[in-house]
Amino acid sequence: MLGRQVQVPDKVESIVGVGPGALRLLVYMDLGNRISGVEDVELRPGRPYTFACDKLPNKPLIGPYMGGDSELIAMNNPDIIFMAFSTVSDADDLQRRTGLPVVALNSGNLRNARDTLYNAFDLIGELTGKQSRADSLKMFIEKQIDELDSITGLGSSQDCPRAYIGAVSYRGAQGISSTEAFYAPFGFVNAINVAETLKEEEPVNPTGTYVDIEQIIQWNPGYLFIDAAGADLVSSEIDKDSPLALTLSALKNGRTYIMMPHNWYATNFENVLANSWYAGKVMYPELFADTNFEKKAREIYRFMLGKDVYDQMKEMYDGWEKLRY
DSSP states (O other): OOSOOOOOOSSOOOEEEESTTHHHHHHHTTOGGGEEEBOGGGGSSOOHHHHHSTTGGGSOBOOSTTTOOHHHHHHHOOSEEEEESOOHHHHHHHHHHHOSOEEEEOOOOSSSOHHHHHHHHHHHHHHHTOHHHHHHHHHHHHHHHHHHHHHHTTSOGGGSOEEEEEOOOSSSOOOTTEEOTTOHHHHHTTOEETTGGGOSSOOSSOOOEEOOHHHHHHHOOSEEEEEGGGHHHHHTTTSTTSHHHHHOHHHHTTOEEEEOOOBSSSBOHHHHHHHHHHHHHHHOTTTTTTOOHHHHHHHHHHHHHSSOOHHHHHHHOOOSEEOOO
């Protein structure tokens, strides 16, 4: 996906994924049984795809996060190295050092670079004989987004709820000032993201976006959502005597909710979709009256990851709950 030409074997039986999001894409593509080694970051709990493929932490280590170790990868000897968030020179260098084919991936996003994500599915599918899986993934994602829009896209912009997402993870847990100007779950349910004016152009890859507490007070969103990964940091920022607690209508009216983390070594797309359904259920209770959110979240996990990890995620985080403080 960087325009390189790479010779790969006709039959691919073992693979590794290095760099942010590479291994996640392989799990989406139902290739967990072919993964022969993992970066050390995959030993840390918290990502849905590692819950789904519980054997991953027991795989041989191929080095640290952000690209692994060329000697350990060479010893592992996979048929293909899938590398994400790399440059041409990075991919060429790893290929030269290991003597193994390095296929570069770009995972895009679900808003303005969905085609890039779909191209990654197609490329992986072509090389591993999983093209039908790539097709089914694309259809499933499109169906989720279309359903959300069909439910919520009937009202005028004046009727749309105003919301803010805080504590968005970026290179670690963050406080309430960390946000996303183009938060996909808000867009998919036609809600107004009060932070959308912060950036004129939406980036393809996750970037850190931070605002002042005073700006959040000025926006005064009707709904406040907190990323579960930063919930502990937020608790002191919204205690009963804090400026936010004294001024935000979302806190006064009990309209503050916890979302599951979506940024963790690139984007957990299954959590983005599930968070979208939760956002819709919270902000449009009448429109989503017939939607069983838990059932929907389990369906998303089961299809995207091959296993329902709803219970493990709920045990790990306090996501998809009203914030109690």
